[in-house]
Amino acid sequence: MSLSTALALLLMAASPTAAAEPAFPMNFDLSNGSTERQTPYRTGSHGMESHGTDSDFLFSVAVPDGTYRVTVRLGASDAAGDTTVKAEARRLMLRNVETRKGQFIERQFLVDKRSPVLTAPPANAPGGTRVRIDANDAKEFTWDDKLTLEFLGQPQVSSVRIEPVTAPTIFLAGDSTVTDQYAEPAASWGQMLPAMLDNSIAVANHAKSGATLKSFITELRFDKLLASIKPGDWVFIQFGHNDQKQQWPQTYVDAATTYPAYLHLYIAEVQRRGAHAALVTSPERRNFDERGKIKDTLGSYAAAMRKLAAEEHVPLIDLNADSRAIYEALGPDVAPSAFNDNGNDKTHHDNYGAWLLANAIAEQIRARIPALAPHVIAPAFVPSRPSSAAAVAIVPSARHSSQRPAGS
Template sequence: MKTLLIPLLSLLALAAAAESRTFPVTAGNHRVTLTFGAADRATDTTVLAESRQLMLERVRTAPGEFLKRSVVINTRNPALEPPPRFAPGATAVLLNERETGINRWDDQLTLTLLGPAPAAVDVIITPAPDAATIYLLGDSTVTDQPRGDYASWGQMLPRFFDGSVAIANHAESGETMKSFLFENRLNKVLSTLRAGDTVIMQFGHNDQKRNWPQTYLEAHTTWPAYLRAYVAEIKHRGATPVLVTSMERRTFTDDGRIRSTHGDYPQNVRDVAAAEGVALVDLQAVSSTLYTALGPELAPLAFANAGKDATHHNAYGAYQLALAVAHGLRAAAVPVAEHLATDLPEFDPAHPVSPAAFDLPFTTADVAEAPRGN
């Protein structure tokens, strides 16, 4: 097992410039231990990993105070173990053009330190093969959005755990349950999934698109059949499946309520969860309550592209939905909920924190194009 000790000056330079730094690693889970602080000043550091996964939020130290914090970060590459001769299979995930060169599909671990006064004196990286893993499957509202003001609940979720589990976000923009299967993304997840791991799935935004006949799933037939097949594969490996209904789009009616655009798909997710005895997080219900509470004037402040995008979220909106998922896991008594952070913020979608009071260093200055499937 190889340990990487990163020198003091290199990490301080990274913090001062708020730039990303990559370290060569093998695919898998890695424990990353950072020592925050500075001898002559107070510090305030937020840590992002890979494609902007929120690992640690606003770690503060007083002058002369030093504080160690550890997290587990998952890295991977597209490769799959070649199948035996004459057996069906594939040797790699079929990545799309937007994933070329992206941090989450390389043999490196990427860290970014940022904030009003970021500083760390060292970082130690060690393999963590025994750490449990939470796998995320889904579309653009779940994937780690790499730039601009776009964000998803999947990339905010690591902040709400205690640093003892890894979150492997395999979601990707434009994905459906069919394409996730055909592009070997499910194979990639199953190739490393172990007993005791957790798989959280949220599809639906793209599956319902009749204009995509190659991946369309009909609400009452093929849609629940695919859900059950995914659940069966996960259970077969001793892991815990969790189903999540798709959050609503920001479409208000004249009386200030959210109009549902998902038809019967969310209800069929609920029905499959009940029939299969698996946990459910109802983001459709939570998001409708949240957007209604914010109202037509404030709700755009939860969405990307300065509110012009009515589907995808910014850091504020993604953070609120990640909180909803974390509290949903705890309410459902999913085993991995034992690893939720002790400082898990309270969450009430009917009385959300004001967007004006939300202050998380996250957004990049570059402009991001709309995700696939938008």
């Protein structure tokens, strides 16, 4: 352990006030057999999480809310490696970084870390002091006091360095097709997006399974997002799957009236803070007709969003159209392989499907948002020619669940 890390941990243990301001940078030796690879996580400190396998492992460090640059030195003097790195709730940061025996490679990426805590409103003012997270949220390595890294595949990790930074950020507001799904086999495009971008921009995924335009506000998730954005940041907004449910009367919004009205509110709140809004049409559900074409279940909401984007002069990422092209290109027999629950789920994706949709998002960022285009590092993507599942092959996380994601 370095002197700076030791000092940070002493400060964090000293008092609640000191715990909020640890000394940076923090440096950790995670090589095979190191002390830090053997130490369980302790609240307010650092260490290994109980999840993992014989080779895969999770390492957490207690840090305040913020954006952090993580520098990993991958490789080992006595073994070859093939390392995939995920952060927090399975956000893909690095994929299949191969190192030969004796070879070391340094990589960097940015991680958004947050807790449910909100600044208390003034006396007698409405609001709250915490985001209203539920039992499923509490399972995540997201709404807590620590930054968690997961090393998968055949990981060989020499060291990790963590330091706070101020960086441009893409915030995500949406539902279960966007959120950081906690456990395999479910995944979302929001979890894959960091791997599509360079190491100078962060992705802060605030999306929630089952969320609607209304519930995202009432659960104070929008408050947390708005409290975090800076001038020049971006907020990608995707709602529709749950908003269209008339059987949810308290959160239902009509495609022609209340849906664009709420989207207008979101755009106005983002722009009032000097940030930029982009609208993302909801991916279609996987329902094929007899001709092998995808049936329309979200068309009126996608059309309303396209119209509003044009009126408000904000960028539109038409994932609804791209998702249809992807599913139809895969066909009724292959498309289930891109979906959760062994293809029984027709709305939520697995790692393969989430990867395809994130590629579609990245391609549209490159084409439609000039300010963000230089950050896209993903290869060119054509929705009508998606990669095969074998070509993608993302290493699964050690966190597995047979439960389907909440909401749709």
